[in-house]
Amino acid sequence: MKIYPLAGLALATTVVFSLGCKDKTYTKAEAVTMPAKTPQENYANYCSGCHGEKMDMFVDRQWKHGNTQADLEKSIRDGWANEGMPAFDKTFTPTEIKELATYILDGVKNTQTYNLDDVPVTGIFESEKLTVKLDTIATGFDVPWGIAFLPDGSLLATERSGKLFAIKDKKKQEISGVPEVLAENQGGLLDVAVHPDFKKNKWVYISYSKPKKEGNRTLATTAITRGELKGNALVNQKIIFEANPYQPTRHHYGNRMVFGKDGFIYLSVGERGNEKQNPQSLGNNQLGKIHRIKDDGSIPADNPFKDDNGKPTSLYTYGNRNPQGLAFNPWTGDLWENEHGPRGGDEINIIKKGINYGWPVTSYGINYDGQPITDKTSAPGIQEPIHYWIPSIAPSGMAFVTSDVYKPWKGAVLVGAMRFKYLTICYLDGNKVVSEEKLLKNIGRVRDVRQGPDGYIYVAVEAPAGGIYRLVPVK
Known part of the structure; x- marks a missing residue:
């Protein structure tokens, strides 16, 4: 042919x-x-x-x-x-x-239907089931990448350019001690997570694009460092994860981090734009994967993949493209993930250990230049997504709604849609997305969404809105 x-x-x-x-x-x-x-x-x-x-x-x-x-x-x-x-x-x-x-x-x-031209004129947004207004928590951000909550009611927020902030009572305080990041293209300071036992150990985890010189080239990878938050500084830092191999590209770093009930950290790493080599390669290739590590970076003994010496590795799944959303389903205990497809084919997956999620053997998308990547959307031995988007919405962040603050949305999962600048509400029937709504239309690129300990939903929105906002129901 x-x-x-x-x-x-x-x-x-x-x-x-x-x-x-x-x-x-x-x-x-x-x-x-x-x-x-x-x-x-x-x-x-x-x-x-x-x-x-x-x-x-x-x-x-x-x-x-x-x-x-x-x-x-x-x-x-x-x-x-x-x-x-x-x-x-x-x-x-x-x-x-x-x-x-x-x-x-x-x-x-x-x-x-995704072309949302109307610029918001008020801070009030309607959905079919609930109307909310935006409560401004902090502004002055360019790309607020990740948010996490501290026990005292404050929150931490990363700025991709390389700054970490603590926000309390709507006031920002910069945290010193952030490691050097390669803030180029999609790289920089990425996600932030707080240890479940933070009150005792004060540990904060941040992920970032870590540079490394090799001759006259600068390579980079996704790395995670752990540090103690003392006052307004991160101290006693330790790098607990570095994804190999380092790459010359400046995109598809991932990264989200979430603690499981087992106490382990589940984290995502993108395939760095090299789909032909990285996502389907096991061994010492950690790109295009979901990983599971202990809180000090050591490896759980029951992780599914072993190295050449029979020792467990950090790899938990493979065949992932660029995952930027991770959240545990509070009703089933399953880990849910969203990841960017190429041009079309963004996915929601339920993550199970040892599973191949297909990229680039299967995909619902095409390449950015219009060329087909694969003619397969399914194949033996590959787990299909439970939901996908065509065209791409560029998903980032993920949060299940469990709070009675939003009773009409309770049971749904929220995902930021960066390409079309809204927050998508995915209504569920078990593990099936049965309908979607677009909320916060044209607010800006929604980079992260979290439900806080106070039961309210918080979103991180890129410039020009450039800030952290809380969604408050209008009665």
């Missing part, structure tokens, strides 16, 4: 010249004699090999030859011979061409 570059309907993709689907390919002569099919079937049989198994993958691209009904019908009917796309005028009837173009345009309309 010969593949030619650049299909006419989308920029920078490929086209299979002999018409095909996942299981069988057809020549034009064979296709002409086939009975009429629905536009969904025609898309699956003749378009999905180039434009993605899910039609929404196709519509979330840049269009080269127009995206009106007439433009699509012309492209399907006449093709673009100089660009490698064949004409389908002898394959489909005029009615089938029209129906296929309409089917694609309906998908475009679905993606347009």
Whole structure:
């Protein structure tokens, strides 16, 4: 089956010249004699090999030859011979061409529901079940990456540029002693977590992009340091985790951290943009994985993967792309995770030890240049997500609503949607997302969301809103 570059309907993709689907390919002569099919079937049989198994993958691209009904019908009917796309005028009837173009345009309309142009004019936001107003906790942030709560009612917040703040009574106090971070592109100071027994040990954990010189290059990795919070300083620090290998890239670091009831730290590391080598590699490759470590960085004996000497490693799962949300489901005890797909295919996964989550063998997304990454959304031995988003919403942060402060939302899970600048409420039936709502529309890139010990929900929003906010129900 010969593949030619650049299909006419989308920029920078490929086209299979002999018409095909996942299981069988057809020549034009064979296709002409086939009975009429629905536009969904025609898309699956003749378009999905180039434009993605899910039609929404196709519509979330840049269009080269127009995206009106007439433009699509012309492209399907006449093709673009100089660009490698064949004409389908002898394959489909005029009615089938029209129906296929309409089917694609309906998908475009679905993606347009994410375009939220209205800028908020008040701090009050309505959902179907509850109205809330924003209570400003702290401002003056550019990219507030992570938030955590201290027993005295204050909270900690990281600024990706490399600063850590304590916030109490709506006043910010910078914490000294933060390690050197490589604040470039997606790197910098990332998540923050507080030890469950903080009252006794004062331990705070921060994750960051750690630089390392190698000749004339600067490499970086995801690292975690533990320190004692004494007054306004982190002291007695110890690096308890460094993900190997260091990489020259400046993106896909992960990282979220969460303590389990077992007392262990569960943490995520991105694959650093190198999907061909990192996420499916075990051994000493810690990128594109979920890890489990003890609070001092040592390794639990029952972790599922062993090194060449038979000793347990920190690896807990693999085949993860860029996970930026971790939270334990309080009703089932399961660890839930969200991760960025490429262009489409952001996921929610339930994390189980030893499991392969597929990246890049399976995916519901395409690459950023429009090229297919894989034609598989499922495969033997790979755990499928319980939910995925097409187009990508760029999920970050995750929190289950357990508080009676928000009774209509209780039982839902909240996820920040950075690409479209809102907070998504995912209503659940067991482990299934049955519906979603968009809240805080166009507030800005929601980087983190947490439910505090006081029962209120807190969100970290990037500039221009640039701050930490509490959601207060309006009665």
